[in-house]
Amino acid sequence: MATKASRSAARLMMAPAVILLLGWMLVPLTMTLWFSFRRYLPLRGGDQGWTGFDNYVRFVTSSAFWPAVQATLVIVGGVLIITVCLGVLLAILLDQPMWGQGIVRVLVIAPFFVMPTVSALVWKNMFMDPVNGLFAHVWRFFGAEPLSWLSEASMPSIILIVSWQWLPFATLILLTAIQSLDSEQLEAAEMDGAPKLKQFWFIILPHLSRAITIVILIQTIFLLSIFAEIFVTTGGAFGTRTLTYLIFQRVLESQNVGLGSAGGVYAIILANIVALFLMRIVGKNLDN
Amino acid sequence: MARTVTARRKAINTAIAWTIGLLIFFPILWTILTSFKTEAEAIASPPSFLFFDWTLENYAVVQERSNYMRFLWNSVIIAVGSTILGIIIAVPAAWSMAFVPSKRTKDILLWMLSTKMLPAVGVLYPIYLIFIRMGILDSRAGLVVVLMLINLPIIVWMLYTYFKEIPGEILEAARMDGATLKSEILYVLTPMAIPGIASTVLLNIILAWNEAFWTLNLTAANAAPLTAFIASYSSPEGLFYAKLSAASTMAIAPILILGWFSQKQLVRGLTFGAVK
Numbered sequence: 001m002a003t004k005a006s007r008s009a010a011r012l013m014m015a016p017a018v019i020l021l022l023g024w025m026l027v028p029l030t031m032t033l034w035f036s037f038r039r040y041l042p043l044r045g046g047d048q049g050w051t052g053f054d055n056y057v058r059f060v061t062s063s064a065f066w067p068a069v070q071a072t073l074v075i076v077g078g079v080l081i082i083t084v085c086l087g088v089l090l091a092i093l094l095d096q097p098m099w100g101q102g103i104v105r106v107l108v109i110a111p112f113f114v115m116p117t118v119s120a121l122v123w124k125n126m127f128m129d130p131v132n133g134l135f136a137h138v139w140r141f142f143g144a145e146p147l148s149w150l151s152e153a154s155m156p157s158i159i160l161i162v163s164w165q166w167l168p169f170a171t172l173i174l175l176t177a178i179q180s181l182d183s184e185q186l187e188a189a190e191m192d193g194a195p196k197l198k199q200f201w202f203i204i205l206p207h208l209s210r211a212i213t214i215v216i217l218i219q220t221i222f223l224l225s226i227f228a229e230i231f232v233t234t235g236g237a238f239g240t241r242t243l244t245y246l247i248f249q250r251v252l253e254s255q256n257v258g259l260g261s262a263g264g265v266y267a268i269i270l271a272n273i274v275a276l277f278l279m280r281i282v283g284k285n286l287d288n
Numbered sequence: 289m290a291r292t293v294t295a296r297r298k299a300i301n302t303a304i305a306w307t308i309g310l311l312i313f314f315p316i317l318w319t320i321l322t323s324f325k326t327e328a329e330a331i332a333s334p335p336s337f338l339f340f341d342w343t344l345e346n347y348a349v350v351q352e353r354s355n356y357m358r359f360l361w362n363s364v365i366i367a368v369g370s371t372i373l374g375i376i377i378a379v380p381a382a383w384s385m386a387f388v389p390s391k392r393t394k395d396i397l398l399w400m401l402s403t404k405m406l407p408a409v410g411v412l413y414p415i416y417l418i419f420i421r422m423g424i425l426d427s428r429a430g431l432v433v434v435l436m437l438i439n440l441p442i443i444v445w446m447l448y449t450y451f452k453e454i455p456g457e458i459l460e461a462a463r464m465d466g467a468t469l470k471s472e473i474l475y476v477l478t479p480m481a482i483p484g485i486a487s488t489v490l491l492n493i494i495l496a497w498n499e500a501f502w503t504l505n506l507t508a509a510n511a512a513p514l515t516a517f518i519a520s521y522s523s524p525e526g527l528f529y530a531k532l533s534a535a536s537t538m539a540i541a542p543i544l545i546l547g548w549f550s551q552k553q554l555v556r557g558l559t560f561g562a563v564k
Contacts, residue, residue: 218558
């Protein structure tokens, strides 16, 4: 049905989106690459010429680098484990027959719609505050000494906040996947006397594997760049400075653009490795 | 599900699911409840759950002290503006990819998706610099453009998956009946495309409303939307729990309501059609 005329019309219709995204990708990326090879301190002498790979070496050899890598891995890994495991269980639970299913689903999904600065601030002040926070009340009720959560247990606290935000996403996607499961398979297994645990392990989990992979990949990409949650709660203190936050501090707070840009290039490479796997799955799906 | 369950089983499911659901929802519920307390009651020990003197005072104070409406207005303009702009650019693109596919359509779609994966912090300084040079730092127009660009891949993808579902036979049938291209677009395609466009608009308003990297880094006093306004409560105003709660409730309420309508679209939009 596509004629020559409609093909050129199609190209014209696509042009604005393609050109804009191309510009959005290439212009800042080129600038970041350019800055990363220069000694560039806007407030202390400006652009001071080429430095080769100096920024790249200094970024990874600075004392802040490995702790930042560790913090990033702990947060991303911790949130992934919590959201995927609880997400699978919640999805199975929500798929069971019950009264008020629609309302429960709404309750579970709600945190995803809360803006990151609000959820970070509400958790920080109203739950984790060592004096007036709700956790402190509960701790005192049981006769325990309230913790100063965000400084004494900073990592678990951040992981809790971020998991709370992302659990709905995992649950919703896994629930959608579960609902496409052929219930006859489960019925057949039940008739053959397969126990629930075996049904879960051999039927439900394999059916979910693709959805789980997608959840892991998409969340990894978003979690690698979480920002507001740390900005509002600890400001990168108490061992919660992730790679994203370290780069942000280098670029905007200490205004060492060369060094920050080299870090940015590392972050881009890292995100692209994850993205490659995701694109494969999505691309395969397009063919069907 | 066709499996038969006893009423007892169903009751147990219901009890467990409601408990967990309320537990997950609790932080939001607690924020809403606290927003109706006085400051003294908000930090009372032990905290009262429902039995306190309900007051609307906090909402009035937040508006009075911080000019809340201005931040709200900035959020509305940025979220709605960037979505409309994105739709205008994305509809023709998604349309042509769905109805006049070529060998490269798949590559273009995947490439668009890859631009979404670019970590924002990696291009923070270039964008910051471009904004300063163009004099659009801390302006709503600048944020509209940036948020449109970061969400454009999602908009194109969602629209593409919706348009793809419009069956080609209908078009052929319309042509057989002698419909012109104009009436084909106006009377056949548009009605079928509108639900998809509406869902896309909804999800993107939510994403833009909650975006908290560019809105925090590219605004100051003038263009700051609600994300930045709430962040400014970090300290010491954050210690006024009731007011913090009132401000938070107002910031999330519109999106919570929109979000409830868009559960299904969320899955499609954020998994790029890989899970349906």
